[in-house]
Amino acid sequence: MPVSPLGDKPKKAFSLLIKSSAGVLVILGFAILAYVLSTRIDSFPMPGQLGPAFWPRMIIVLLIVSGFIKVGELVAEWRKGFSPELTCAGQVNGARLAAIIVTMLLCVLAIDYIGFALSIFCFIIVFLRLAGVRKPLSLILSSVLGTVGLLYLFVKVVYLPLPKGAWLFERVTLFVYRALGII
Amino acid sequence: MPGQLELLGIGLLNALSPMNMAMILSGLVIGVLAGALPGITMLNAVVLVLPFTYLMDIVPSLLLMTSVYCGGVFGGSITGILFNIPGDPMNVPTTWEGYALNKKGFVSKALGMAIMASALGGFLSAMIMTFVSPPFAKIALSFSSTEYFAVVFLGLVSVVVIGTKSIGSAMICLFIGMLLGTIGMDDIYGVPRFTFGSRLMETGINFTVVLIGLFAIGEVLEQLCVKTEGQTGKVRTRPKTELPRPRDLWPLRYSLFRGLSIGTIIGAIPGAGATVASFVSYGFERQVSKEPEKFGTGHWPGLVASETAINASTGGAMIPLLTLGIPGSGATAIMMGAFLLHGIQPGPLLFTKAPEAVYTIFVGMLVCNLVMILAGLLCAKFFAELMRVPENILGCFIIVFSLVGAYALRNDMADVWYMAVFGILGYFMRRYALPVPPLILGLILGPLAERYFITSMISSGNDITVFFARPVSGAIMAVSIAFLLMPLIRSYRSRKKISKAQGTP
Numbered sequence: 278m279p280v281s282p283l284g285d286k287p288k289k290a291f292s293l294l295i296k297s298s299a300g301v302l303v304i305l306g307f308a309i310l311a312y313v314l315s316t317r318i319d320s321f322p323m324p325g326q327l328g329p330a331f332w333p334r335m336i337i338v339l340l341i342v343s344g345f346i347k348v349g350e351l352v353a354e355w356r357k358g359f360s361p362e363l364t365c366a367g368q369v370n371g372a373r374l375a376a377i378i379v380t381m382l383l384c385v386l387a388i389d390y391i392g393f394a395l396s397i398f399c400f401i402i403v404f405l406r407l408a409g410v411r412k413p414l415s416l417i418l419s420s421v422l423g424t425v426g427l428l429y430l431f432v433k434v435v436y437l438p439l440p441k442g443a444w445l446f447e448r449v450t451l452f453v454y455r456a457l458g459i460i
Numbered sequence: 461m462p463g464q465l466e467l468l469g470i471g472l473l474n475a476l477s478p479m480n481m482a483m484i485l486s487g488l489v490i491g492v493l494a495g496a497l498p499g500i501t502m503l504n505a506v507v508l509v510l511p512f513t514y515l516m517d518i519v520p521s522l523l524l525m526t527s528v529y530c531g532g533v534f535g536g537s538i539t540g541i542l543f544n545i546p547g548d549p550m551n552v553p554t555t556w557e558g559y560a561l562n563k564k565g566f567v568s569k570a571l572g573m574a575i576m577a578s579a580l581g582g583f584l585s586a587m588i589m590t591f592v593s594p595p596f597a598k599i600a601l602s603f604s605s606t607e608y609f610a611v612v613f614l615g616l617v618s619v620v621v622i623g624t625k626s627i628g629s630a631m632i633c634l635f636i637g638m639l640l641g642t643i644g645m646d647d648i649y650g651v652p653r654f655t656f657g658s659r660l661m662e663t664g665i666n667f668t669v670v671l672i673g674l675f676a677i678g679e680v681l682e683q684l685c686v687k688t689e690g691q692t693g694k695v696r697t698r699p700k701t702e703l704p705r706p707r708d709l710w711p712l713r714y715s716l717f718r719g720l721s722i723g724t725i726i727g728a729i730p731g732a733g734a735t736v737a738s739f740v741s742y743g744f745e746r747q748v749s750k751e752p753e754k755f756g757t758g759h760w761p762g763l764v765a766s767e768t769a770i771n772a773s774t775g776g777a778m779i780p781l782l783t784l785g786i787p788g789s790g791a792t793a794i795m796m797g798a799f800l801l802h803g804i805q806p807g808p809l810l811f812t813k814a815p816e817a818v819y820t821i822f823v824g825m826l827v828c829n830l831v832m833i834l835a836g837l838l839c840a841k842f843f844a845e846l847m848r849v850p851e852n853i854l855g856c857f858i859i860v861f862s863l864v865g866a867y868a869l870r871n872d873m874a875d876v877w878y879m880a881v882f883g884i885l886g887y888f889m890r891r892y893a894l895p896v897p898p899l900i901l902g903l904i905l906g907p908l909a910e911r912y913f914i915t916s917m918i919s920s921g922n923d924i925t926v927f928f929a930r931p932v933s934g935a936i937m938a939v940s941i942a943f944l945l946m947p948l949i950r951s952y953r954s955r956k957k958i959s960k961a962q963g964t965p
Contacts, residue, residue, distance in 0.1 A: 323649075329648070408684055
């Protein structure tokens, strides 16, 4: 016997539909905001030409259309009796994920101030600790060898001017470079 | 003047000289390694070897650069298959299939198939280059922005055929990618768009940075922070590369032929390049496949089609350079620089002034693609060793290399920030089942599509029919539209079949 598309639907499936549609609605909101921002693009009058704002606006309109197509797909899926799948399989270690992301962002932020060499040295230690390496010797060894190897490869061989940091840290980086014979 | 076969003989003798063979082998190893490391592109490697050619003759110089070029376009596939990290944007389609094959337990065969498909694609396109260069180049030269737009449009359309469960999600990601591609200074009108006065935004978003973030960082976060059933205690083994036997290749001959044709043709169009070739070839292969639903899940024809097209584009790109003196890609532009450094002007006169040199380069490319099997095996072995490194240490160094790689592109910390942000985004896109490939495709092809579209509109007085009025662009647009309609026709047919089977009208 066919099941009514709406009547016998479990509440959980409906809430899933709302949740997944919410994501699309956020994208639609973002698209509308982007369209408003596109009106601020300096489109100086050019007779007979489309101007610099035409292409982004066209893409935003197509993005909005795609959003509606997605909502249509979700509703169609839900009406068929399937609950729209929200996430992939697997159990997330949320604390480790957050810690790794924060560590990575702090490292990127620190590169400008304390230089590449020191930031990467600290990053490797913290990252490996978060990723489950317990032995202090392994941590220190991986960090020292990794940093020295990277400095040799990118500064000495490829001549990449990696950031040296500011103030005192610039001197520390230069000292490290000299000690390693890189400069 | 000696005939073509005689010149080929002279070229073969020259190419096999110890000096030239050394250049070919070292160039291939440098190219494969550079292509495999995220952030160091094939183009970087070609630029890096340029100073070494100053003291050499033109033939070893060109052989060194062409082998770096051939090895470089292939190298990114190794890390793509092993770690889901494509070295270059062109290796993205190979990564989709190759990494899925790796997860299925076919890593050795996938590596071997990628090496063989690349070598065959490069070798056969070099053969084509040798025999049909002049007429081919004339056709490619007649292409205008209209035809370029049609080719890029075909690449974009392939998003609807790339293995994704939801067309709506794929389209959303594609247009977000294209929108991100509009950030920064506009190429045609020189106007800043969505920059909010920030220097970080004015430079625009480099697609290689996004690629490194979405694939490398996203993958590391997924591997270290998500535990799936049966993953605990997983032992990482070192894969051995297993070259395919003729009977493995025979069922894939049509995919190989299609990849070769698409790669050579697109490679010969100045400006199109290996990235467009690999995406178009992959999309086309899925469209003509009888099992399109298998694409993205580890399907051999997808891997072979994209991999063949990438290396086939190298032979194609050499055609306009050698016959007309027009570089078809960034790498061939640097090679043109090498020609000029040695006081030689590439073009039609090259065939009459220095035919032996030209045919040595032709044969050198043929040899180079054969030797690439050896170089590929060597480098794959080196990268496979990394599979024995514990997951957490490998993940840490992947992130560190990604940070340096992003910075190395333009020596700009803005790129490192973009990479980190897109890395986090990549993780969440995976978790929420949003397809990453369309976003990448939109970001890579979007700016090209805009440039060719706006240029065509300016030259035609905003007449949209211009894309259908010219024969070549009209034909490509018709194929694109057929591509767009095919999934709809397929779903209509399958629905009809189901309703017939259920006995309902």
